[in-house]
Amino acid sequence: MNLKELGEFGLIDRFAAGVADKASVKIGIGDDAAAFEPAEGHLSLVTSDMLIEGVHFDLALCDPLTLGRKSLAVNLSDLAAMGATPRYFLLSLAIPAALTVEFLDGFIAGIMQRAEQFGVTLVGGDTCSSKGGLVISVTAIGEQLPELVVRRSGARPGDLLFVTGTLGDSALGLKLLRKGERRGLLVERHLDPEPRVAAGILLAEAGVATAMIDVSDGLLADLGHILRLSNVGARVELKNVPLSPGYTEEISRLAGDPFSLALGGGEDYELLFTAPPLLKDRVITLMAECGVAVSLIGEITASGRLSVINVDGEEYQAVQRGYNHFA
Amino acid sequence: MNLKELGEFGLIDRFAAGVADKASVKIGIGDDAAAFEPAEGHLSLVTSDMLIEGVHFDLALCDPLTLGRKSLAVNLSDLAAMGATPRYFLLSLAIPAALTVEFLDGFIAGIMQRAEQFGVTLVGGDTCSSKGGLVISVTAIGEQLPELVVRRSGARPGDLLFVTGTLGDSALGLKLLRKGERRGLLVERHLDPEPRVAAGILLAEAGVATAMIDVSDGLLADLGHILRLSNVGARVELKNVPLSPGYTEEISRLAGDPFSLALGGGEDYELLFTAPPLLKDRVITLMAECGVAVSLIGEITASGRLSVINVDGEEYQAVQRGYNHFA
Structure with a gap:
């Protein structure tokens, strides 16, 4: 038919x-x-x-x-x-x-x-x-x-910055797809992302998240929305940005900068959120409860700017800042 | 820019x-x-x-x-x-x-x-x-x-069948547009339809309409939805189907059947509704209140079928039954 x-x-x-x-x-x-x-x-x-x-x-x-x-x-x-x-x-x-x-x-x-x-x-x-x-x-x-609703605008200086899961898999999976790969975890994460529904609800209902966004345009771009709307800055430690083993293995073959897709690739559909330092253990317990990995990747500052620190303790120069549909 | x-x-x-x-x-x-x-x-x-x-x-x-x-x-x-x-x-x-x-x-x-x-x-x-x-x-x-919500499924045998405004103008306006016309009431009714928001709310809040639908696929197709969901039939008098003076003037030049576009053209965005016979005057008063023309075009029957009666009192054979997107 x-x-x-x-x-x-x-x-x-x-x-x-x-x-x-x-x-x-x-x-x-x-x-x-x-x-x-x-x-x-x-x-x-x-x-x-x-x-x-x-x-x-x-x-x-x-x-x-x-x-x-x-x-x-x-x-x-x-x-x-x-x-x-x-x-x-x-x-x-x-x-x-x-x-x-x-x-x-x-x-x-x-x-x-x-x-x-x-x-x-x-x-x-x-x-x-x-x-x-x-x-x-x-x-x-x-x-x-x-x-209980969590907005993008509630981050305060001193809050810790967390992200669920791993970043960059989807963008790297898309690159592999375009090169002819059809299977594997990276490809799957691009084609069939898992929305963090339970994690989002738990964070909201426990009252721990002060600001939250899903990472769809890339970590730096989406963090930028939280910073702009909360009128704060942030310091992100590159060494704490969560990368999957598959990502780490593949990225060296495909891209010059191992962090480019984790920071600016997009379509991760992980949750990026902030919480007061006193609630750090509570965040970790809640995410364990719903079986979602969580990483502490930095903190919110009063500086008004986003500073990304690389593994050598120096300022990282971002190559790509996320996706603009009309660029 | x-x-x-x-x-x-x-x-x-x-x-x-x-x-x-x-x-x-x-x-x-x-x-x-x-x-x-x-x-x-x-x-x-x-x-x-x-x-x-x-x-x-x-x-x-x-x-x-x-x-x-x-x-x-x-x-x-x-x-x-x-x-x-x-x-x-x-x-x-x-x-x-x-x-x-x-x-x-x-x-x-x-x-x-x-x-x-x-x-x-x-x-x-x-x-x-x-x-x-x-x-x-x-x-x-x-x-x-x-x-107060009015569904498609509430029409009962004996209810009167009303429609606001005039029918077929939009479909005829589209034909004129495609022939190079750029102005006039028919063309405007296609390009810039007026949704009957006030009329719909009045009919619902006064509790007079038993079933209602907007005419987007053509009168017969949309009436068909009311009849199927209400499990009733209807008798429509063609002589009472409201046609605008502009429609009447133009239709003879463009289509063989003067009623084809009024019955099956679509995109009229008029309200087609049913109401008990005792509320006929109330319907007319309400529509006068919001400045919307209304016509009594037929009645709901227990027959289970739609019968359209032409000006000679005989059964009309519909040529076009409305728009199917994949036909």
Whole structure:
């Protein structure tokens, strides 16, 4: 069967078939708008990310299942960075005529895997044809108590700077993909990132994180957002920036600067956050609780500037400062 | 200045500059997610629509201001069809390199005109580059008390069937646009539709509408959704289907069947709704209150089928049943 035979409403039915009932969803797929009942006293948090063929993904380098998984994951990562519990999502697709129903079935299966894993419900969206490539637009909605939401603007001088997981794997994985590699941890981290949903919620609900962001544009670029909005500076120790064994092994063959992709590569979807020094042990305990590695990579300063210290104790000159979509 | 010089964050600043403060917006543009405080006891209603260059619009046939206006209007129309008061929206754009900053400024001005008119606030979104055409994805969020939300599924046999405004103007306007016309009411109705926000809210809050939908795929297709979800039939009197003087004058020159575009053209963004016969006068009074024309075009039946009666009292054979994106 091709997409023309399946039709717009046949496609919508295929999405709707995978949706679990949830009491707070009052109107799901199939009306002019979806309706949900916000949790009493909670803020609603909402974020939107687009994935564009040829910009964010290359259909020759990914399979439909992981593309579906990633489409939801990158949005859940944004909610995690606020400390919000994800609840609902909308999915809009612009579909080129050449795309097969098999591809769409794989994509649906992937996005529904992530939806089930994190307890989020598809409530609506839009499907249409595309004259260009595949366009995926996801809006994710979560909730949290107002006093527990973690913003980018709350970092204070003296706060410690932490990051989850390891950095640079995704950017290096993309380089390997483009060179023909199809497997391995680095490639997987690019194609199928794991949003740090539980870690984000734990950090928010324990009240330990003063500022938080997810690393999507690269560590230095995203740290820059925290610094600018908090009106502070930071000192980052390069020797403490977490690198995976696979990254360390591969980077020497591919890039001159071993830290370039860890600092400026992007698409890590790790959480970068600050916490008061007294809560250092609490942070480590919480991250152990949810099985997420965490590294103390520096501290917030009153200086107003970002200083990166290399392994020799000298100032590091960053080569790449993250991704600008129109550069 | 071009888009490359303006940059991603320069563009976001340009959007943020037009945003008015609203007490219920707790976190606006500039964090990982936006946060708003849902009104107590209300449902949140959410809808998403994409506009794709080459599918929904042709940059040679529209100006950036009206494209911006329409991008928000079509989403507000969906909320109106639920009887919801619109509150917030997110805007995601995938922008081709060739698009000028002047174009984007016009687009921003247009979308902000509609936002101001209807009291909705831009709270977030995404901007990225596009290798294909311009992609516009809007998510609109509104609210309403649970008992006042109007669904597609509430029509009952005996209910009267109403539609606001006139039908077919937009589809005919598009035909004229493609033939080189650039002005006139029909063309305007295609390029710059007026969402029936006040009418939708009035009908919901007065408790008169039993089912409602906005006419985006064509009268017969959208009525079909009401009938299927309400498990009823309908009888539509063709002589009562509202046509504008401009439509009546032009249609004879362009199409064989004078009703084809009024019944199946789409993009009317009028409200199609049902109400009990006893509330007929109330419907007419309410629509007069908000200055929106309304026509009684038929009634809901228990027959389970849609019957369209032409001016001679005979069954009409519909030529076109609305738009299927993948047909």
